[in-house]
Amino acid sequence: MPVAESVSPPSTPASAFAPQRLSHLRLLEAESIHILREVASEFERPVMLYSIGKDSSVMLRLAQKAFYPAPIPFPLLHVDTGFKFAEMLTFRDEMARLVGAELLVWRNEAAIAAGTNPIVLDTKRCCGLLKTQALLDALRHYNFDAAFGGARRDEEKSRAKERIYSFRDSAGQWDPKNQRPELWNLYNARIHPGESIRVFPLSNWTEMDVWQYIHEENIPVVDLYFAKERPMYVRPMSTGQDALLPVEQAFVARKGEQPQMIKSRLRSLGCSPCTGAIRSDADTIPAIIAELLSFRSSERANRAIDHDQEGSMELKKREGYF
Amino acid sequence: MAALLAPSLSVGEFLAEEREKDLLRFSTAGSVDDGKSTLIGRLLYDTQSVYEDQVRSIEGKGTTAPGQIDFALLTDGLRAEREQGITIDVAYRYFSTPRRKFIIADTPGHEQYTRNMATGASTADAAVVLIDASKGVLIQSRRHAYIASLLRVRHVIVAVNKMDLIGYGEAVFRAIELDFTSVLNQIAADTGTPVEVRFVPVSALVGDNIVHRSNAMRWYTGPSLLALLESLPSALETRTAPFRFPVQRVLRPDHTFRGFAGQVASGTVRPGDKITVLPSGRSAEVARIVTFDGDLDEALAPQSVTLVLDRELDISRGDLLVSSRAQAVVAKRIQAALVWMDSRPLQRNRRYLLKHTSQTVPAFVSAIKHRTNIGTLAHEAADMLEMNGIGVVSIDLLRPIALDLYRENRSTGAFILIDAETNSTVAAGMITAAKAVAAAGDHFHADAWGPVTAGEREARWGHRGAILEVSGPVELLDSIERSLFSAGVVSVRIEADDETFLLHPGLLEIVTRSQLQSGLLALVVKANEGGALLARTEGQEITLDANDPIRAVSAVHQLLHSAGIFISSERAGL
Known part of the structure; x- marks a missing residue:
């Protein structure tokens, strides 16, 4: 039995004794x-x-x-x-x-x-x-x-x-x-x-x-989630987009790569050599949420460990990884 | 995910809107052939709940025609599944629309996965059952509907899929509708749990009637699958049920504080409420409802809170705090429906551990009353249950526990059995009857089968307790009351403008709430001379032209029905 067309969510606040809803x-x-x-x-x-x-x-x-x-x-x-x-x-x-x-x-x-x-x-x-x-x-x-x-x-x-x-x-x-x-x-x-x-x-x-x-x-979170001018190695990728690699460990740099200051942030935090940053202006939580809404890639897309092999996360988990 | 944020909406407005969203959990079941993974993939894709990199990672793979995305690959997660092209386990998916957030428990449909289906259904508010239009009603669909009914999933949406393969013909759809309705009626007679059912013709592959209404089936005038899912009431019933609170942990940071941490399993609680501790039977008053964010005036299911009582009682993990006005049954012998989940069959007189709310009690299965054949719904004699078998058994517990029947309370009526030797979870159980024992407490006295319960009233009266507010011309209010009365509704009419209520604000709420808890329909009326009728229940409201009384009265029935107050459309007088 389909719901009647006339049934609509309340246009006025629910009366004082209607059951509350939890979000x-x-x-x-x-x-x-x-x-x-x-x-x-x-x-x-x-x-x-x-x-x-x-x-x-x-x-x-x-x-x-x-x-x-x-x-x-x-x-x-x-x-x-x-x-x-x-x-x-x-x-x-x-x-x-x-x-x-x-x-x-x-x-x-x-x-x-x-x-x-x-x-x-x-x-x-x-x-x-x-x-x-x-x-x-x-x-x-x-x-x-x-x-x-x-x-x-x-x-x-x-x-x-x-x-x-x-x-x-x-x-x-x-x-x-x-x-x-x-x-x-x-x-x-x-x-x-x-x-x-x-x-x-x-x-x-x-x-x-x-x-x-x-x-x-x-809730307090690490500052790395918020956009700021940060030194990054910028490496061209096959997808046409650049990868931004944080300058934290010297061995990450390839020959000839020089750090550049880029307004960027991290979307998920891992080890610095394996976590790419993204270009971003989001420096508050609402701005991060707004950015999230416009994202076309999943949050782990910048995490190297998920992609090194088909089903790689499953394999790691079988071995005891979280 | 871009479509979630309309261009005109600021982040602030988006966040405000998000705060209002509730959550609906639904289960799906289906086999490799009926297109279930495709249907879910399509729901996720069409609601912009998948990212481009996830779509890219499956493009050009799979078994669909060139250029078409094989949506099933979005959801089949494990290597073995991708290799064999089947769905083995329960997977959970998440998506959201501007109206609601959804959690899908996605389960396989083959008989050997009955246990996974039961797992998915155990937390679901609704079930989406798939039927392949080119094949008609198969055993898989029957099995899923049976499990949904057994696990008391209230709403069933039957998605008749692959309509594109049969030329979108209405006749086939109607025949399946008729056929499956009779199956559902038989199932309801067996499980004792009627389901609310709606049928939608869809093509998951093409996208017809999944998110958007299809132009290919103009004969179907109902909503799309997603629109249906958005309109179903979520688990409101638990908030109007009697208060139940299993104690998870006693918090005693220092000698000045002693609180009982737990999750409200059903109902609501406020400071001043009288509660009884089961199984001991001792009573106290709730002094405070403590949370990290400050004390609350009220807590409702399923909030997690900490209760402080007005006196010192010996209470520990596993005790059940209940409303003193509507107590639970304390029992050592129960009868239950079991879904067997382990490769080692059920053995009578083997020691199992029964986990119920926050306690674990040793238990023995003393008798197997019957095994149910899901294909024929026949009750067969059996001396054991094997993996994926379903049956009704008698269980003896080594210690009494406080419980409700599953049909009345999905939380305090459910349990799992654990094999004491292997530690495997071997069965899901739903309590169908309990033999009460007299409790040790002085106030508590139960006769052989306990007090009449809300569930028993609901079964007899055809509806649960609710509050319906209506305002409009007095003749129309009379017609509404008469119409509900002739449909068999047990209602109490209350004039909201009565002097008593005007003198004592708050009394109206106390009166109606207690009627609601007793299973009555509290009809709160307000007469006026306007040309409109306003009716409201549980957050839904309608406004109608009072000059069209026939339509107005029928819309009120429809409103109560869509709020999930009646046990069936027939009982709703529709």
């Missing part, structure tokens, strides 16, 4: 807080992976909300590849201090000392050592049985199939064909010793939701 952001917030509380209550040693990016910033705020007025009942863990932007590290330490959370930093010192970088190796092997291996070592070292990550299902095709509680075997691996069914809001937290669960409280958020929430809630 999509409030609904997403409520779901995420529920997940954070479940994990904190059902696991022995949970940890929150804190990557300093906008998604981590939202996740951290949700953790504050979930346990208020009590403190966040688990530590934050940052896996530092040694290639993060200096601004990110300052921001990280400041945020941990502000929210009063315990901050753990883990680096694969052996691989860093051996000169691992994405140019010497390829991005796949570099990520494997500095991110995946470091993460697995840290989880094992501290004996964490659950780790929150800020990944969202809208980011990438294989992530669309990720559960909110993503089961990992004792080697930290993901088996996409053998995932636990996840019904209603009932999550299965049972694991055997050595196994662990990765938990994604922002699963159902989109990039737009994240920015809108940051805007509404006044």
Whole structure:
């Protein structure tokens, strides 16, 4: 039975006693807080992976909300590849201090000392050592049985199939064909010793939701997201557009490349050698949102690691990557 | 995504508009042949929810004619799926229109994926069932409709796809409509959950009636698939249901504060409300509703909040706080419909862990009443359930839990079973009956089957509780009340201009809300001499010409129906 043509949304404010509606952001917030509380209550040693990016910033705020007025009942863990932007590290330490959370930093010192970088190796092997291996070592070292990550299902095709509680075997691996069914809001937290669960409280958020929430809630984010004159290597690409490579690590430059000052910003934060900037004038959050609305490319289009091979994110995740 | 921001709209206006948007979750199911992935790809593409680099990455690949984009490749995420051309798992998709945000739970349709379908349906407000117009009603469509009904997805949209292949003929569409309506009626009789159904003829490949109305089928005058999805009521019913709050965690930062953190599963709560803690049966008053953003005057489902009570009670994770006026059942023996999800079949007298709200209790399946054959809807005798099997069982719990029947509450009526040895999630369960035990508390007394519930009233009366406000000429108000009465609606007429209500602002709300919670239709009338009739319910309103009473009365029925208040169009008197 089709809806009558005359039915329309209210033209005047709903009467005082009409049931209220919760906006999509409030609904997403409520779901995420529920997940954070479940994990904190059902696991022995949970940890929150804190990557300093906008998604981590939202996740951290949700953790504050979930346990208020009590403190966040688990530590934050940052896996530092040694290639993060200096601004990110300052921001990280400041945020941990502000929210009063315990901050753990883990680096694969052996691989860093051996000169691992994405140019010497390829991005796949570099990520494997500095991110995946470091993460697995840290989880094992501290004996964490659950780790929150800020990944969202809208980011990438294989992530669309990720559960909110993503089961990992004792080697930290993901088996996409053998995932636990996840019904209603009932999550299965049972694991055997050595196994662990990765938990994604922002699963159902989109990039737009994240920015809108940051805007509404006044959540601090790293300055690199805002447009500013920054030194960049400008490299022509086969698509006709230039790639902007931040001047942070000397080995990134190819022969003859000189840094230029470009008004630019980062759309997603990763390691400086593998994260391209975009030309932009967006220096406020509403401006970023306006820019997002006009974008024709997905947010990870500038991230080298997703594209080095067909289905590359899925392969990394199978091996234990977040 | 450019189309979301109309040129005339500033970012400030866009953000203000976004703040008003709600969220609708719907599930889809279909097989490799019926074009489900194409349909979703088309919805995403036509609502500008995919980026150019994602479209570029699939251009020239796939199985469609040269120059045509194979939209299915936008959604088939895993390598195995791309290699075999099938959809294996549940995938979640996101898109948004200027009116609403959507989450799609995209699931495969083959029998071996029944469990994925149930997973997708468990959180859905609506289900889009696909039927291939060139093939008619196949078992896959029946299965999806059955699961949607079993999991109590209230709204079903049947997309009759591939209309282009059959020359856009109306006769085929009408025959499928007739055929599938009778299937749905049989299913409703079996599951006890009627669904609201709408049919749309579409071609996902070409784009007919997906986002835009098609010129190829002028005989179809209804809305496009997207317009239908935009107009469905979202899960409002949970806010008018009795208050339920499973305690997730006790927050005790210091000796001055003791709060109970949880998510409102249904209903609303305010400071001063009397609540009962189950299973203990002790009562208290809500003193504060605490959040990081300050105390609230009211919390409604599904908000996550922290409640502080007016007295010290022994409460821990797993306890259920309920409205003292509408309590839940405390039971150790339940009957439930199960969807079996594990490769190891169900074994009677094997130890399972039953996870219900925020608690986990050891449980044994004592008897399998029957297994349902989804093809024939026959109830077969069975001594086990295998993967993707559906049946009704009796379960004994080692500890009593506080619950509602699933047909009354999708949150406190649902559970999963976990194999205590392998830790796998082995079944989804929906409670169909419960044997109440007397609780330890002094105030609480339940007879053998508990108090009459909102769900029982709804089943008998054909509608749930609601508030309908109407203003217009008094003769027309009388006609509306009479018309609803003759359709069997249990309504109470309240004159909004009554002196009592004018003297006590706020009383009208208390009175109507309590009627709503008892399952009644509170008809709030305001007589005036104007030429217009105004009717409003749950955020929808209509204005009509009072000089055309027949049309006006019928539009009020239609309004209540489209707000999801009636259990079927027949009960709506339409």
